[in-house]
Amino acid sequence: NTKITQSPRYLILGRANKSLECEQHLGHNAMYWYKQSAEKPPELMFLYNLKQLIRNETVPSRFIPECPDSSKLLLHISAVDPEDSAVYFCASSRREISNERLFFGHGTKLSVL
Amino acid sequence: GQQVQQSPASLVLQEGENAELQCNFSTSLNSMQWFYQRPGGSLVSLFYNPSGTKHSGRLTSTTVIKERRSSLHISSSQTTDSGTYLCALELNNRIFFGDGTQLVVKP
Numbered sequence: 001n002t003k004i005t006q007s008p009r010y011l012i013l014g015r016a017n018k019s020l021e022c023e024q025h026l027g028h029n030a031m032y033w034y035k036q037s038a039e040k041p042p043e044l045m046f047l048y049n050l051k052q053l054i055r056n057e058t059v060p061s062r063f064i065p066e067c068p069d070s071s072k073l074l075l076h077i078s079a080v081d082p083e084d085s086a087v088y089f090c091a092s093s094r095r096e097i098s099n100e101r102l103f104f105g106h107g108t109k110l111s112v113l
Numbered sequence: 114g115q116q117v118q119q120s121p122a123s124l125v126l127q128e129g130e131n132a133e134l135q136c137n138f139s140t141s142l143n144s145m146q147w148f149y150q151r152p153g154g155s156l157v158s159l160f161y162n163p164s165g166t167k168h169s170g171r172l173t174s175t176t177v178i179k180e181r182r183s184s185l186h187i188s189s190s191q192t193t194d195s196g197t198y199l200c201a202l203e204l205n206n207r208i209f210f211g212d213g214t215q216l217v218v219k220p
Contacts, residue, residue: 040212041199041213042156089155100144101158102201102208103158104155104156106154107155
């Protein structure tokens with residue numbers, strides 16, 4: 001899937017700060033960050049629609065999202081914790097979730113030392 | 114999650130066999146989607162199927178809202194079908210994923 005690109009693909013961190021990046025080339029208005037831990041389904045972290053933060057699930061404050069424009073999404077992580085080891089997926093849909101198909105990027109696999 | 118129950122949790126097939134994966138939900142829904150995920154891979158949307166039956170190649174999705182269930186039928190399975198199949202229902206602007214069915218197709 002080259003229509004939603006994420007970087008980096010792999011990330012190994014100690015207690016450092018880093019930003020994950022996502023860009024979608026689908027012309028979608030809604031963008032999401034999902035966290036998928038091992039052997040579990042994805043869990044929603046944040047939802048943006050037209051650059052506005054619509055949903056902010058119960059997520060540690062060390063995760064800060066940013067949506068500089070409707071096609072880009074960032075996730076800033078500060079002082080990562082071992083429990084943050086997971087794959088972080090960016091996703092998008094034409095509009096907010098309701099009755100819309102969801103498309104996922106390749107994900108960023110975060111490993112915390 | 115508790116809103117969505119998938120079965121079976123895992124399934125092993127011989128190549129060529131058919132598979133029927135089930136997704137049962139405890140509430141009404143706005144939409145239902147089926148995703149496929151390889152180990153270490155992304156989620157690929159297979160079907161967006163809020164109701165009725167849809168076909169795509171060897172795959173068929175049927176959602177019966179009154180019975181609160183959706184199924185994914187795989188015919189003539191191939192080894193490349195191996196992976197995890199997730200259903201997701203959307204309700205009130207929230208998506209609830211099932212825990213998935215892990216499918217292994219042996220040659």
